[in-house]
Amino acid sequence: MTQRFVTTVLYDVPFFRGLHGPGKFLLDGWQASFILTAQSGFPTQVNSASNFDTTGTGITSRPDSVPGQNGNLDPDQRTWQKWFNTAAFAPAQF
DSSP: OOOOEEEEEEEEOOOTTTTTTTHHHTTOOOEEEEEEEEOOOOOOOOOOTOOOOSSSSSSSSOOEEEETOSSSOGGGGOOSOOOOOOEEEOOOOO
16 A cells, blocks of 8 residues: 555534433533545555565565465464564565
8 A cells, every 4th residue: 555544533512512410411422433544555465476566666566485484473473563474574686
């Protein structure tokens, strides 16, 4: 994905502010919100089967995989910092 735009809109609903008692407790203070996401391009998989040009440069976007290494980590080894096996991929050779 080359560009990504995300925005959030939050609106305080002004209805029911003049109520008293149980009606105020149930209906006052509501908010409406939405999230808008706009992006260009499509995400691509990182595997050796992704042998197509995703960058528009005429060069295929295939990663260099290391023989004998699996790119997937076991679920109990995944963290926010390391979601896949980074040792399974080598820097691109130019």
